[in-house]
Amino acid sequence: MKLAVRLQLPVINGCSVGYGGHVQWSEVAHGVGGTWACGRLEVQTGTWLEQFVKRRQHLVGPNSSTLRALEILTGCYILVQGNTVAAMGSFKGLKQVRKIVEDCIQNKMHPVYHIKILMIKKELEKDPALANENWDRFLPNFKKYDISCIFVLVYKYFQLLTASMLFYASDCASLKKMYVNFSGKMLNKRRSRVKRRNNITPFPPPPQPSKIDKLLESGEYFLSDKKKESKKWQEKQEKQAEKTADNKRKREAAFIPPEEPSKQDPREPDDHKKDVASMAKSLKEKAKMYGKQKSVENINPEVYIAASGEKSSKTKIKAFID
Known part of the structure; x- marks a missing residue:
């Protein structure tokens, strides 16, 4: 980044010193008396164009409000055009403008914080008792934090806050759930950051x-x-040969008849089982009845077995005996 300021003698025409635009006569009239000087800052940055445009917009502010506040506090006329910042005013004001522009373009400090410091200095200048004292104790100390440090600070603050709230409201299930989700996200972010650092190797990938x-x-x-x-x-x-063989196989597969299912009566095995069971039961009954009639002499066993399918009764046994 190159930041150059060229102080020039007061002139009537602001365009001749490269302001990039016309200067109002009310502003140029101050320089005719010899109390004002002119300065130009050529801002040449090595950053991306989008970053440069955003930082330049920080210097201008919404509706040029930041630029107008800087003009009032520094007592200088400031004009921003392209990568050039032109200023016209006292030597002290030009030094302040240079410092503000450098910090804004280099992303060291936002112009709003410079405005706060200048406002405090304006109030301290009114007090003659503080003219020979150091003003550092009255000025705010703005520090630039890394985004990871901010996440850690927010996580710790949220952890303390939720711990105290859970102490007084232990039955708040939604608050507990929110705390657990937030803490889990923060831990996952830190773990992913560590994994990314561990995966980095100093050796380039092997050539293909x-x-x-x-x-x-x-x-x-x-x-x-x-x-x-x-x-x-x-x-x-x-x-081509593989393709033709595959097509031929597909055509022939259409003419192969499917296998026909065999027609079997599902009742046959069940009926067969029932017949065998009934026959075994009847034989057991006949054997039992035959054991009871051992004392009878003139019994015909062939007739008895032939009639095993019929129901046994005492009357039928007597008929067989006769």
Whole structure:
């Protein structure tokens, strides 16, 4: 960044000293008496254009309010145009304008903070008792914080605040949930920052092989043009053969009949099981009845077994015996 101030003698025409615009006659009239000087700051920054435009807008302010306040406090006429800041006023005021412009463009301090300091100095100048004393104790000390430090401070403040509120309102579930979510987000941010720092390596990534390197590895680089063409033609023929075989397989698959499901009566195995169970039950009953009639002599076992499907009764047994 280059910041240059050129102090010149008072002139009537402000355009001749490079203000970038016309100066009002009421402002130029002060310089005719010899009490005012002219200065020009050529601001050449190495930052991005968007950053420079934003910082220049900080110097001007909304509706030129910041620039007007600086003119009143420094007693200088200030004009901002492009990368040039022109000022006309006393030597003391020009030094103040130079300091304010440098801090604003270099992003050291916002012009609003300079306005606060100048207002305090104006009030201290009115008191003759403080003329020979140091004013540093009255001036505010503005520090530039890193965004990560601000997050840590906000996190600690929020932690203390929520801890005290939870102490007095332990049944507040929503506040507890909000505290847990906020603390989790802050911890995740810090962890991700540490991971990003750990992943950084001083060595560059390995170079990727070029097309010529790949040809050298496969050996195609040393082949003649005819061999290359024949190889391409052979690969093309193989792909076509695979494609035709696949299409033929798909066409033939349409003519293959599907397998027909076998017609089986689902009741047959159940009925068969029922018949076997009923037969076993009847045989058990017959054997039981046969054991009871051991004392009977003239019993015919063939007739008894043949009638196993029928219901047994005492009358039928007597008929078999007869």
